[in-house]
Amino acid sequence: MKKLLLLLAIMATSQTGFSAGKYDNPDTLVVARDGTGEFRNIDDAIEVCRAFMDYHKVIYVKKGTYKEKLIIPSWLQNIEICGEDAEKTIITFDDHANIKRTDNGKPMGTFRTYTLKIEGNAITLKNITIENNSARLGQAVALHTEGDRLVFINCRFVGHQDTIYTGTAGTRLYFKDCYICGTTDFIFGPSTAWFEGCTIESLVNSYVTAASTPQDQPFGYVFNNCRLIAGGTAEQCYLGRPWRPYAYTLFMNCELGEHIRSEGWENWRNPENEKTTRYLEYNNRGAGAQPQQRVAWSHQLTKKEATKITPQAVFNRNDGWNPWK
Template sequence: MGMKSLLNYTINVDVAILILLVKVSIMANSTSSGPKDMSTAFLIRVDQSGQGDYTKIQDAIDSVPSNNSELEKIVVPADKPYITLSGTEASDTIITYNDGGEILSESPTVKILASEFVGRYLTIQNTYGKTGKGVALRVSGDKAAFYGCKIISYQDTLLDDAGRHYYKNCYIQGATDFVFGNAASLFERCHLHSVSEGNGAITAQKRESPLENTGYVFLGCKITGNGGAILGRPWGSYSRVIYALTYMSGVVQAEGWNDWGDADKQKTVYYGEYKCYGPGANRDKRAKWSNTLSNEEAAPFLNKNMIGGRSWLRPAPTHFKRIDQKS
């Protein structure tokens, strides 16, 4: 057959169902050397009434060729890169499930295992609630980006597991360790909302070696909530979290950081704040082993270099075709 042609896929969901509400799209690209033109996507319709190409989003994802170089849970498998799941507005594009337990990899409402994934304008939630750990979103693939999404649960909301990730204008809600894992991620202009009734932690970053280029950077973000919250605690001995130019409401407790009962980690973690503001940003009573960053120290975390984002972040497609036009 010769060289594969470039294929993008868009899947629209137009029928309200328990798990998904209106207008969801999935876009993928197929070429042996990666995407070359992401401006056009083929359209696949998902309609529960049977009027579309598929009745379930997972079936639409499964229809994308493996090793593509183009009330359900959603899994984007590792062998299907270059898929985008996109809604029109997060408030009316909702993927929800109710599951939880100690096996964190099993409870997520949405699992992203593939590289080069993009999520736009979605609400992804786990309604397991206060009964235990219930992950809404697990991101384990490299080069994943989310724009304008809402990610909601109570404990362990976002398993930002592995790889390089970018979140922009996202809303993330939880009570305990609600951003956790060992990815290298930049959160830009995101809204973190704590629903903790006591002193829940916003982050539990798992960097385990000084040689790992992982960690979380919150740049120009906003922290709100009720009760009390700390900025982070170390899941890994070399946990790394930076808040820069971020508004912190009074929900952030004075000490700011916690060593999770292991004083030895105070010597190895890297927790920093740079020019944050608001009633919760006062560092007078902060944990002494956390850092007030200078301009020079903060500079590496104030752009996309940490995640190499300038080489892989891509714009949304601007043209769409029906799937039956691909040949």
């Protein structure tokens, strides 16, 4: 009888949602390098989060420089990493593509160089810098995304070549009021991503984007109300070149600096790409906005066409995701 009562008590406890672990709750976790938080490293805070959480969990990161190579794994969701100050809360690492791997002595390659890799869904970053501070010795990714429904608000992404890799087709990303800098193809990949009110800084003469949008994916990169500026030695930059033949990139309502080349786009030395690439603009302004001089295979949207391109239309999956609310 006692065993039966004990079993019933355990079942009742589990049904009321009793947390088995100290951190199995929606409380905020605090990370601080100076020891004033629960954790000194962000990775330690990520490690204690429960798999497939159905509640929102905040990891609050105090000002400081965190030299960490981080992965938010696929079994984590509904996590928000919020920095105290975007310019003074920095996650940094320095891998680059030509570093020799310890397991076989071969170069690391682009896709292992990330500072932060996000595999999980429904992850949010706010007020934080993600940096790859490698010297210019090869491709060096700061942010590598694979998850869906990812949101980045008031974040800074700092690097050189390949700063942001949006790595999985069909996933949706929303960047709001972010700063992104780099040299070559520093926003690249197959995901669908909306950039709203972001500042995009080119550091050398090269390419801003290298989308690899799949043919059956209706949208790739959309930049709305963004500002493209030049830093470093940048004077002549293309808006993009197609990493894959059906690359989709749209700049609308953006301020384009004088460093943007009058032809706007490049075919990656392959004229066949001109037949399939989807390069679009609408209502841009500034010295770099010269629609009459753009390559003939790009397209200037009409007002009617542009009004149909909204976050709702771009992210439509009938799942109610609304990151811009």
